[in-house]
Amino acid sequence: xxxxxxxxxxxxxxxxxxxxxxxxxxxxxxxxxxxxxxxxxxxxxxxxxxxxxxxxxxxxxxxxxxxxxxxxxxxxxxxxxxxxxxxxxxxxxxxxxxxxxxxxxxxxxxxxxxxxxxxxxxxxxxxxxxxxxxxxxxxxxxxxxxxxxxxxxxxxxxxxxxxxxxxxxxxxxxxxxxxxxxxxxxxxxxxxxxxxxxxxxxxxxxxxxxxxxxxxxxxxxxxxxxxxxxxxxxxxxxxxxxxxxxxxxxxxxxxxxxxxxxxxxxxxxxxxxxxxxxxxxxxxxxxxxxxxxxxxxxxxxxxxxxxxxxxxxxxxxxxxxxxxxxxxxxxxxxxxxxxxxxxxxxxxxxxxxxxxxxxxxxxxxxxxxxxxxxxxxxxxxxxxxxxxxxxxxxxxxxxxxxxxxxxxxxxxxxxxxxxxxxxxxxxxxxxxxxxxxxxxxxxxxxx
Ligand SMILES: Cc1ncc(COP(=O)(O)O)c(C=O)c1O
Numbered sequence: 281x282x283x284x285x286x287x288x289x290x291x292x293x294x295x296x297x298x299x300x301x302x303x304x305x306x307x308x309x310x311x312x313x314x315x316x317x318x319x320x321x322x323x324x325x326x327x328x329x330x331x332x333x334x335x336x337x338x339x340x341x342x343x344x345x346x347x348x349x350x351x352x353x354x355x356x357x358x359x360x361x362x363x364x365x366x367x368x369x370x371x372x373x374x375x376x377x378x379x380x381x382x383x384x385x386x387x388x389x390x391x392x393x394x395x396x397x398x399x400x401x402x403x404x405x406x407x408x409x410x411x412x413x414x415x416x417x418x419x420x421x422x423x424x425x426x427x428x429x430x431x432x433x434x435x436x437x438x439x440x441x442x443x444x445x446x447x448x449x450x451x452x453x454x455x456x457x458x459x460x461x462x463x464x465x466x467x468x469x470x471x472x473x474x475x476x477x478x479x480x481x482x483x484x485x486x487x488x489x490x491x492x493x494x495x496x497x498x499x500x501x502x503x504x505x506x507x508x509x510x511x512x513x514x515x516x517x518x519x520x521x522x523x524x525x526x527x528x529x530x531x532x533x534x535x536x537x538x539x540x541x542x543x544x545x546x547x548x549x550x551x552x553x554x555x556x557x558x559x560x561x562x563x564x565x566x567x568x569x570x571x572x573x574x575x576x577x578x579x580x581x582x583x584x585x586x587x588x589x590x591x592x593x594x595x596x597x598x599x600x601x602x603x604x605x606x607x608x609x610x611x612x613x614x615x616x617x618x619x620x621x622x623x624x625x626x627x628x629x630x631x632x633x634x635x636x637x638x639x640x641x642x643x644x645x646x647x648x649x650x651x652x653x654x655x656x657x658x659x660x661x662x663x664x665x666x667x668x669x670x671x672x673x674x675x676x677x678x679x680x681x682x683x684x685x686x687x688x689x690x691x692x693x694x695x696x697x698x699x700x701x702x703x704x705x706x707x708x709x710x711x712x713x714x715x716x717x718x719x720x721x722x723x724x725x726x727x
Contacts, residue, residue: 283379291371298366301339304684304712305350313347330681338365341702341709343686351681352712354699355688359516359548359575362612362659364702369611377607385600393606398581400613401573404556405583409565414583416600420547420574421450424510426582427570428454430590431508431541438507442498442540444479446518446692447511449545458510460518461692475502477531479515480523488527495531499538508541508570513558516548519691520662520698522655525562532567541588543570551576551616552700553658554629561657578608621703628658631705638714639663647721659701666724668694676724685716 307313316333337344341364343353353365363370377393385394398414405411417423432438441458443449449458456465458474475498481487499506509531515521535542549558550573559568569588574580579601584590600606621627639654639661654663666672673695677687680697690698 284376287372287375290375291368294366294371295368298337298339301337301342301344301350301365303342303350304352304716305344305348306684307345308348310347313345313349316346330678330686332681332686340364340366341705349684351684351686352709352716353686354701354705354713355686356700356702358688359552359660359700360578362551362576362703363615364704367615367704369615370608373607373611374604377603380603382603384602385606386598387596387600390600391603391606393603393610394600397579397601397606397610397613400610401577401581401583404613404617405571408560409557409568409571410585410587411568411571411583412586413589414581415595416606417580417582417597418599418601418605419450419580420572421452421455422597423547423572423574423580423582424449424455424458424545425452426595427510427543427545427572427584428507429594430570430582430584430588431543433590433594434541434588435507435539438505439473440475440498440502440506441473442475442477442495442506442509444511444515444518445476446479446515446521447545448515448517449510450547475506479511479518479521480527488530491527492530495534499534499540506538506540508543509535510543510545512545512548513562513564514549514553514657514660516660516698517690519696520656520660522657525564528562528564528567532564536567541569542567543572544568545572547572547574547580548660548700549657550574551612551703552628552660554624554626554632555622556613556616558657576612578612579605616703628703631701631703631710632656632658632661634707634710635661635699635701635705635713638710639717642714642718642721646718647725650721650725651717656699659703661699661701662690662696664691664694665697665721668696670695672724673697676720679724680716680720683716683720685713685720 317331321327333346335344335346342350343365344350385391401414443458445460447460449455457471477495478491544559553561555561559565569585571583636654639651643651650666652664656662665676673689688698690696
């Protein structure tokens with residue numbers, strides 16, 4: 281038996297069996313679904329945000345839950361399933377990798393997937409920047425920890441980190457420190473190592489000037505003790521805040537002249553802006569010394585220039601990633617690279633324009649003023665719903681879930697609905713999302 285032919289047959293059969301899931305369906309097994317949800321919540325000691333436990337079946341932008349319902353998934357594991365559910369190329373890569381000799385690969389004994397993925401990441405990264413090397417790891421937070429250690433080694437152990445207001449960097453001890461959200465660090469000490477700079481505020485014409493002044497004052501006050509400047513080129517959890525290139529450039533120039541490494545946190549933006557990196561979209565490639573990526577990659581990596589390459593011993597770890605994750609990561613990158621997803625007129629930007637147009641249309645017609653300021657970059661879109669308060673946003677997200685549409689929240693007030701759109705979203709799916717949004721917003725307004 282030819283194993284590859286067998287895998288092809290299995291994938292084709294699975295595709296055929298899941299095709300009926302390509303539309304929203306109401307729950308048919310509420311009790312069984314509720315049982316799964318309760319068991320998950322009890323075991324982890326905290327209820328699930330949504331009553332969501334998946335069956336492991338899905339199709340395109342649709343996912344089946346254990347209560348028998350099928351949801352239109354516009355959050356995708358908070359940005360992981362960029363090719364949607366049950367993508368045949370990912371299934372094939374996963375099955376092939378699953379039949380290899382080990383489940384998890386390590387830094388001492390990597391297999392071919394490890395090498396091929398590193399080559400692909402560094403090839404993509406070096407097209408437009410000085411980035412040349414990458415280290416694989418298994419979460420965005422760990423890629424951030426590695427980035428910080430590399431930056432600190434380069435700056436002789438400098439302690440301070442310049443980061444933005446409303447930053448999100450992850451949940452490890454140091455990444456929670458860089459994160460600017462007190463709700464995420466209750467009971468944690470303040471290490472006083474992070475110096476804050478306000479992010480761009482389009483409502484304030486003085487915003488760039490004010491941020492630059494604060495940036496400069498940090499440089500003066502902590503001269504010789506700043507390890508890096510880190511920021512999300514478009515803020516994610518902090519509210520899908522976008523800034524123009526000109527906002528960043530003067531600060532980045534100062535970093536360059538002061539020898540302060542610049543670390544772009546692209547954990548969320550990687551693969552989503554219409555370029556592989558948001559630093560390309562913002563034409564900031566010349567400034568990047570370190571870049572962290574995860575989510576869409578199916579695993580995580582820290583990418584750096586030869587100058588930032590750490591000394592042996594600083595960075596390692598048992599796990600480099602599961603064979604399935606490494607093979608899937610390579611498949612995602614090849615798929616996005618070879619099939620017209622990228623570029624100003626690529627599929628990603630087409631989806632962006634159409635999704636924003638749908639939100640703006642609702643905001644000016646049936647949901648007048650109830651879906652404001654739709655904005656974002658590429659496959660990341662957020663909108664302020666109703667009164668923009670947190671309880672409203674959460675209630676709306678849960679009601680949308682009941683009505684068949686999955687999204688999430690972001691921001692610190694106004695609170696926004698956040699969509700992490702899959703790159704396989706069709707025009708029909710966008711219309712369907714619009715219909716559910718319209719119905720749900722009007723239900724909430726009239727409640
Ligand atoms: C910008 C950014 N950095 C870091 C992280 C942390 O990644 P992970 O949750 O994989 O640790 C996230 C996760 O949402 C993120 O959005």
